[in-house]
Amino acid sequence: MTALIEADHLTRILPATVPVTLVRDVSLTVGEQEFIAITGPSGSGKSSLLYLLGLLDRPTSGILRVAGRDTSSLNDHALAHLRLDMLGFVFQFHFLLPEFSVLENVKLPMRKAGHLSSGEMRTRAAGLLEELGLAGHLDKRPDQLSGGQRQRVAVARALANDPHVVLADEPTGSLDSKSSEQVFQILRDLVRKRGKTVIAVTHDMDIAARVDRRIHLVDGAVVSDERVAPASV
Numbered sequence: 001m002t003a004l005i006e007a008d009h010l011t012r013i014l015p016a017t018v019p020v021t022l023v024r025d026v027s028l029t030v031g032e033q034e035f036i037a038i039t040g041p042s043g044s045g046k047s048s049l050l051y052l053l054g055l056l057d058r059p060t061s062g063i064l065r066v067a068g069r070d071t072s073s074l075n076d077h078a079l080a081h082l083r084l085d086m087l088g089f090v091f092q093f094h095f096l097l098p099e100f101s102v103l104e105n106v107k108l109p110m111r112k113a114g115h116l117s118s119g120e121m122r123t124r125a126a127g128l129l130e131e132l133g134l135a136g137h138l139d140k141r142p143d144q145l146s147g148g149q150r151q152r153v154a155v156a157r158a159l160a161n162d163p164h165v166v167l168a169d170e171p172t173g174s175l176d177s178k179s180s181e182q183v184f185q186i187l188r189d190l191v192r193k194r195g196k197t198v199i200a201v202t203h204d205m206d207i208a209a210r211v212d213r214r215i216h217l218v219d220g221a222v223v224s225d226e227r228v229a230p231a232s233v
């Protein structure tokens with residue numbers, strides 16, 4: 001298994017009068033084409049761990065390697081580039097820019113990465129949106145779409161730079177059951193059909209039951225890391 005992300009005794013402590021341990025001594029390896037759920041009670045550190053794995057936060061101690069690179073030695077600029085090249089994010093709330101069109105929102109991470117021409121960005125963004133069933137909505141603004149459609153735009157944006165790993169924080173948390181199922185199927189297809197790795201923080205037991213690996217946290221620590229046979233649905 002090629003390791004995409006390797007966490008070695010990661011701990012994240014929030015400095016305060018009484019320091020808060022968000023993530024406690026977590027070691028794990030994430031490989032290619034894995035479909036992973038991070039589960040655990042509210043406040044168990046799921047989002048905090050996702051942010052560390054996604055290079056949105058730095059550990060207090062421990063080593064995090066992404067694509068074999070020790071991230072502790074990287075400055076913020078290098079970290080941002082590694083993030084743009086390797087990782088895509090989907091959050092519970094879509095965080096699309098309201099004043100930009102759907103197409104522009106998906107082009108934004110491509111602009112930041114700076115690898116493509118304007119025409120290439122447009123073609124790629126439109127292609128992703130079409131694949132996600134949003135062909136007729138390219139020029140709309142996010143507030144003209146339903147919640148499920150907005151979340152699909154957020155998935156397209158996460159895929160903008162063709163990342164190896166998509167990290168999702170409660171991706172279905174604000175959706176009705178039909179839209180949740182659609183987003184689940186899209187995430188599953190990213191793994192099955194596009195060979196991506198997906199790591200999703202979720203409270204949704206229906207989703208957690210259908211992934212290939214479940215990492216369960218309690219009080220910031222991994223209490224179980226269970227691989228299951230890939231589900232057919």
Ligand SMILES: Nc1ncnc2c1ncn2[C@@H]1O[C@H](COP(=O)(O)OP(=O)(O)OP(=O)(O)O)[C@@H](O)[C@H]1O
Nearest residue numbers: 014020021022040041042043044045046047048049
């Ligand atoms: N900036 C902060 N300041 C103080 N406490 C924080 C901060 N960020 C997180 N925490 C606390 O750290 C713990 C872990 O938070 P985190 O959001 O990672 O948990 P979670 O498992 O994702 O929770 P939830 O399921 O409710 O979203 C919680 O007790 C939270 O209240």
